[in-house]
Amino acid sequence: MTIKIHNALCTGCKSCEVVCSASHVGQFNPERSRIRVVNKATEGESRIAVCRLCPNPACVKACTYEACTKDETANVIRVDYEACVGCYACVEACPFHAIFIDPVEHVPLICDHCGGDPTCVKFCYQKAIHSETDVSRPPE
Numbered sequence: 001m002t003i004k005i006h007n008a009l010c011t012g013c014k015s016c017e018v019v020c021s022a023s024h025v026g027q028f029n030p031e032r033s034r035i036r037v038v039n040k041a042t043e044g045e046s047r048i049a050v051c052r053l054c055p056n057p058a059c060v061k062a063c064t065y066e067a068c069t070k071d072e073t074a075n076v077i078r079v080d081y082e083a084c085v086g087c088y089a090c091v092e093a094c095p096f097h098a099i100f101i102d103p104v105e106h107v108p109l110i111c112d113h114c115g116g117d118p119t120c121v122k123f124c125y126q127k128a129i130h131s132e133t134d135v136s137r138p139p140e
Helices: 015-025 058-062 089-093 119-123
Strands: 003-005 036-040 045-049 068-071 076-079 129-131
Touching: 015 036, 015 119, 058 068, 058 089, 119 129
Parallel strands: none
Antiparallel strands: 003 129, 036 045, 068 076
């Protein structure tokens, strides 16, 4: 499953952030989310930042501790928190600014597609976030 983003439909409500943190850490805390919405209020637009699963991920290359790996089967980037030393090279390397630092655990947060059933897709009422298989999604 791949998450698709249609930024033009994003209203900036940040529901995706809230449900992401709730499903991963049991808290309604957008700061602990693996997806972020960047609102540009003066321009009237919002942009969704989430892992785009690059074919040759810069975050994986940047991690000299082999804590970041690409799981080809699940099609996600995995972080081995036992191997992670908190250097945040992966965060800096991401060209899409889609890796975040958990303010509580101090570890990198990367979208894991909720194990193949992304919660953010279910709660994006404008369909700005949808799955590649979602037949109700808006035209691109």
